[in-house]
Amino acid sequence: MTERVAAASGRGATADRVSAPLGRRLCDVVENRQAGGYRIFSVLDPVGPEPRAGQFFMLTAADGWGQREGRPYLPRAFSVAEAQPEEGGQRLDFLVEAVGPGTERLADLQRGDGLWVTGPLGRPFSRPSELGPDIAGAILVGGGIGLAPLAIWRRQLADLGVATRTLIGFRDRDHAGGVEELFSCCEVRLASEDGHVGHRGYVTDLLAVLLEGDSPRGAAVYACGPPGMLEAVRAMCAARGVAAELAMEAPMACGFGACFGCAVPLADGGYMRLCVDGPVVKAARIDTALIPGSGH
Numbered sequence: 402m403t404e405r406v407a408a409a410s411g412r413g414a415t416a417d418r419v420s421a422p423l424g425r426r427l428c429d430v431v432e433n434r435q436a437g438g439y440r441i442f443s444v445l446d447p448v449g450p451e452p453r454a455g456q457f458f459m460l461t462a463a464d465g466w467g468q469r470e471g472r473p474y475l476p477r478a479f480s481v482a483e484a485q486p487e488e489g490g491q492r493l494d495f496l497v498e499a500v501g502p503g504t505e506r507l508a509d510l511q512r513g514d515g516l517w518v519t520g521p522l523g524r525p526f527s528r529p530s531e532l533g534p535d536i537a538g539a540i541l542v543g544g545g546i547g548l549a550p551l552a553i554w555r556r557q558l559a560d561l562g563v564a565t566r567t568l569i570g571f572r573d574r575d576h577a578g579g580v581e582e583l584f585s586c587c588e589v590r591l592a593s594e595d596g597h598v599g600h601r602g603y604v605t606d607l608l609a610v611l612l613e614g615d616s617p618r619g620a621a622v623y624a625c626g627p628p629g630m631l632e633a634v635r636a637m638c639a640a641r642g643v644a645a646e647l648a649m650e651a652p653m654a655c656g657f658g659a660c661f662g663c664a665v666p667l668a669d670g671g672y673m674r675l676c677v678d679g680p681v682v683k684a685a686r687i688d689t690a691l692i693p694g695s696g697h
């Protein structure tokens with residue numbers, strides 16, 4: 402179930418996105434496992450359409466929501482990390498880092514618990530050929546928990562036969578995980594600021610080396626991670642004329658365009674609502690990925 406949707410800013414940006422069924426639906430948690438410093442929890446979605454990579458869901462635990470002085474009150478936004486058909490529906494995987502009351506409750510979900518799900522929402526990643534006629538390859542750049550949407554994108558790109566290189570960076574051992582579980586299919590080049598794995602330094606160091614050896618139009622860059630990393634990727638790609646898409650975050654209260662809490666300034670003036678015009682954004686549309694209130 403896909404439809405052609407014009408971005409609300411009306412500047413010709415279109416993308417095939419999968420539309421969410423109306424209303425939220427109750428799903429059963431089928432698994433919750435440790436993945437390094439993060440957790441991966443999975444639900445069986447009985448009715449939802451298969452999401453596209455880069456789309457997200459608004460999640461609320463059926464029990465224990467609002468139990469810490471009323472928090473968390475609103476649902477929380479999560480990128481889908483994998484989606485696979487299974488008997489009785491489709492299994493959705495989410496990667497979570499516990500940073501506050503909502504993510505702590507979600508990280509604590511047990512098999513058999515209920516989870517209210519709204520989605521899939523937002524604009525997905527574009528295929529390389531949609532970003533430029535000669536672009537055939539993809540470079541994925543993930544930082545920390547930002548590897549989640551790149552995992553499903555890596556698999557969907559492989560299904561499309563797109564040659565893909567994957568770079569993932571972590572801050573330190575406590576803020577790392579999910580690579581073995583979500584990228585078991587393929588080679589991943591790693592970086593860590595504390596040197597516990599891979600190159601000691603930033604993942605953008607690895608990207609700089611790849612871009613140095615590439616033709617600017619050989620591969621598109623797809624990135625998700627903390628604002629500082631996204632801004633470094635945006636600036637590097639802009640300087641080299643490389644097409645890039647960034648999966649961004651902003652505080653989201655509704656997830657479907659009603660509250661304007663996720664407004665992000667555009668390079669040519671005005672704002673977009675990241676939940677409906679993103680979260681995947683063509684890097685050339687923004688002047689900076691350093692969005693106040695985003696990232697943790």
Ligand SMILES: Cc1cc2nc3c(=O)[nH]c(=O)nc-3n(C[C@H](O)[C@H](O)[C@H](O)COP(=O)(O)OP(=O)(O)OC[C@H]3O[C@@H](n4cnc5c(N)ncnc54)[C@H](O)[C@@H]3O)c2cc1C
Nearest residue numbers: 478479480497498501502503504549650651652695696697
């Ligand atoms: C489209 C999208 C996809 C996301 N995907 C994932 C994911 O796959 N895995 C994951 O662990 N997290 C993801 N997040 C971030 C997640 O939604 C927030 O960490 C969560 O809402 C925090 O809720 P809380 O109650 O745990 O903490 P809060 O007490 O609400 O916040 C804790 C800290 O996180 C910051 N924060 C809160 N909400 C956001 C937000 N929306 N964006 C950036 N920073 C925020 C706050 O400034 C604060 O520093 C995503 C966010 C968006 C917008």
Ligand code: FES
Nearest residue numbers: 656658660661676
């Ligand atoms: S989160 Fe409400 S408008 Fe975007």
